[in-house]
Amino acid sequence: MIRILLIAILISAFSQSQAQKWVKPNTASTQYPKTVDRPKLVVGFVVDQMRWDYLYRFYDRYSKGGFKRLINEGFSAENTFIPYTPTQTAPGHASIYTGSVPALNGIIANSWYDPMVGRDMYCVEDKSQKTVGSTSNAGLMSPKNLQVNTITDELRIATNFQSKVISISMKDRGSILPGGHSANGAYWHDGMSGNWITSTHYMDKLPTWVNEYNALKEGDRFFSKDWNTLYPIETYLNSDSNDVVYEGRFKDESGSSFPHATKQYIGKNNEMIKSLPYGNTMTIDFAKLAVEKEGLGKDDITDFLAISCSSTDYIGHQFGPNSIEIEDTYLRLDRDLEELFNYLDKTVGKGNYLFFISADHGVAHAPEFLAKNKIPAERFTSRSLYRGLDTLMQQKFQLKKAIITVTNDQVIFDHEVIENSKLDFTTVKNTAINYLKKQKSVSNAIDLTNLQNTTLPTELKTRLANGYNPKLSGDIQIINHAAWYNSSSPSGIGHGGWYNYDSHIPLVFLGWNVKPGKTSKQYYMTDITATLATMLRIQMPNGCIGTPITEITQ
Template sequence: MRRTILLFSVLALMSSTSIAQTKKTKTVVKKEFPASISRPKLVVGLVIDQMRWDYLYRYYSRYSNGGFKRLINEGFSAENTFIPYTPTYTACGHASIYTGSVPAVNGIIGNDWFDPKLNRNVYCAEDTSVSTVGSNTRAGLMSPKNMVTTTITDELRLATNFQSKVIGISLKDRGSILPAGHTANAAYWYDGQTGDWITSTHYMKKLPIWLEDYNKIKLANKFFDKNWSTLYPIETYTQSDADNKIYEGKARGEQTPTFPHPLKLYIGKNYEMIKSTPYGNTITLDLAKLAILSEDLGQGKSTDFLAVSCSATDYVGHQYGPNSIEAEDTYLRLDKDLEEFFNYLDSKIGKGNYLFFLSADHGAAHVPGFMEENKLPGGRFSESAAIKKINTALEEQFKVKKAILASTNNQIYLNHKAIEDAKANYDALKRVAIDILKQNDEVMNAVDLNNLPGETMPEQIKKAITYGYNAQRSGDIYFYLKSGYIGSGSTGTTHGSWYPYDSHIPCVFMGWNVKPGKTNKTHYMTDIAATLAAMLHIQMPSGCVGEPITELTHQ
């Protein structure tokens, strides 16, 4: 025992002596920092509207090697990425991805919302102080002014003293404007009335020549002339339901919601219809490639940013549902388009010189008719009927006529002036309205938005509602439906809930400084902007609540 203690003492002494000698002889070596911060030439963000996370794998065996498969195999995927707020809508999703924030902070609480002061709905991107550029319609009276925080694209512009170019492109104005941010060089969206890509005077007074020339082609007509048949023999679409289902929506001029879809009906007269076909994604990515070429994106000294949103997936999904052949065919065609886009980026920017990420603004519920057919929980809820019932009860009990001003985004706006004029008890009236809402079989719960801490519900749902609540723009009451239930209507589906089918989204990075890999740790939509900020060594957006995906940034 004594020998052991002695040996330990000797070793300790030797160690301390060695350390002391090292301290005496150690030379200070200055860490060398690079002359400049390393950044990619170009960042490309692709938001696929209404892309459920499972679409990455549902059609995996049918994807080409160069599209979604390449993204999954060469990229880093945060497999459990969720939207942390509700309602899960397009404008909210695009704003939150790029602000790293939530509706409670960035102000985008829906595609539109009710404004009691104006006594009308306000569209998320509306701006009557600007003018349309590129057409004579009102489709260009848009800007990002209703978004009250900065975006990661704004922060990139600020970090490079506005030397970085930022461009947003989408069929939908909100899918282009919100991601591009306040300081973007340009945001372009599709005018379905004219078949042209347009913008507003928020960005410029005149379209660039290259876009004016492109608009003259009227590319939509060329795709209309092809009609829409399945990319592969229709019998091979075994991941989808039968083609002719009564709960799928019919396109204008069609007798049945079946292939082939006769698009020639729309040539030269109904340009809006391109949005509801996979060709809407094709023309979007076609314009993205042209913008890279024409604006020399990725060719300057500073990192440029191209924010693209493919919206046709949302239009198709709403009309036919996630289990339709139309949805499967749309993703198989998008896969081909994505492969071409990646190849273009490789040749124009250089493989490894660009950072690419893919996500979605929300998912989608299965069509209620499909759920019922397969003995799964789900159905439709008549919100208008419920509101009428509540108004009648409140008038009888509190003598308040039209106590509900509006109902939108699962929120009810009470008529405060009418309640005050009737000298009714606001809290008591609100509690009655909540109790009546809860009596509907389709409603899971209804809560007081001004007293969320006192409401009894799962913490995850409470947090989602809280993150979606904006004090200046939200209503008085929030209600959410049971799993699988959506609003009224006889065909198609929608989204908006906190449930995973609406809130579980893809989040995959590929390219510059990204090693292949996956993580099953839970992350959130708001982490995307924080991750980009960390990778680019720039400030997070002003309202960012997300955190960097360290499994990716620490590789």
């Protein structure tokens, strides 16, 4: 009995000792956040065809509240690049918002030859849909071809689809791909009617506020202004001459110089608004209206507004990056940005929204501009490469129509024709590659199925691999010389290559939880979504291969 009593006393003493060592936390005083800390609104702002150097080239002429506010109050990743080729609008928007690359997301170009259907495929085409807001076919679109999801999709998932996502662009692909698969609304401009329209993928009828805006015919109001320079033309010292032969011309104009008469388009050519800086203004005006009417950023559930300004691309293609037209376009966009920031400060609250600006691609200089300044550059046409290859196939192998097309700097063979000929496909490809390497415009030609064994700089090999989708891409990749531009026109300019003028893009974050600063570390377009996911504390999109920009997220 005494032994039992002693054991009980020892157990009791041990228990009291342990109780003194372990103290139950006071859950009432423990600081657990009631909700995840996120901004009220995220605004993604993509400027189509914006070269990185535009941030600084026109810096002295920018207002304090536009691009200068971005640079001085935001965080800039100064060396941000596109990690794939070709550098085009659709892959750019897709990669920014998925954190993925064409090899994974399926958007390998603006359009491509699809061997499964035996024809060209437009990046966002979907003939199972119908146009909403117009009688045209401009709404037969959806994100169906995008094989992964987006940061906007992940935000919707993270909030049990309570977050609202609205995407806006003059271009269908500039709206649809950022909005992702589950956007509440994606709107783009219909050149036939002049309306902002959408697709039955999103809704069966336009909201009242969109119909009311369309009824205003704002495009005609902008056309009535004509287009002259914002400031005296003699102050545009960062640009080429006012009228040069390698700049494109508007219809019915005898030259490319200012002023540009636009009143002629009123009620006749709604598509032309895209080729004027007013297209950017109209896009941003419509986006501000969406914030108001859709109640974006009005509660504690984070919303997302994706804006893509497309007029910069149309104007850049026509006049080139050294034109007075481009300088004037960015000075006007600077004012539009200032108005957007002021509006967001007032409606959502300064510090309550997270803003980022980037670009889908850059642009080359006009070859003639470089040549007159003694820098090597020329024009060529892929059509001439196609004809030469076709002739070679007939003479060397007696093969007719062995090559379907040369597109996106890739050669696409008709595999069935070659298979039926009993020829060795590797021999045929190598013959074509050897021919291409001898052409004046070509720096190199690569068998895409044997890329890993090709001697190339690691960076270029990676970009080619990231752009190669085995179900959609061609057989041979053509790498053109730097500053050589594929064009059948004697004027205008474009993009698509891996070189820095096409692949070095701006990336600046501003607002919620962003401290001013810069980094010279190399980052990629795919890192934008990874950074957003980290800041918002949500899952990265399912195809994301990017890494967070730690200078921002830490």
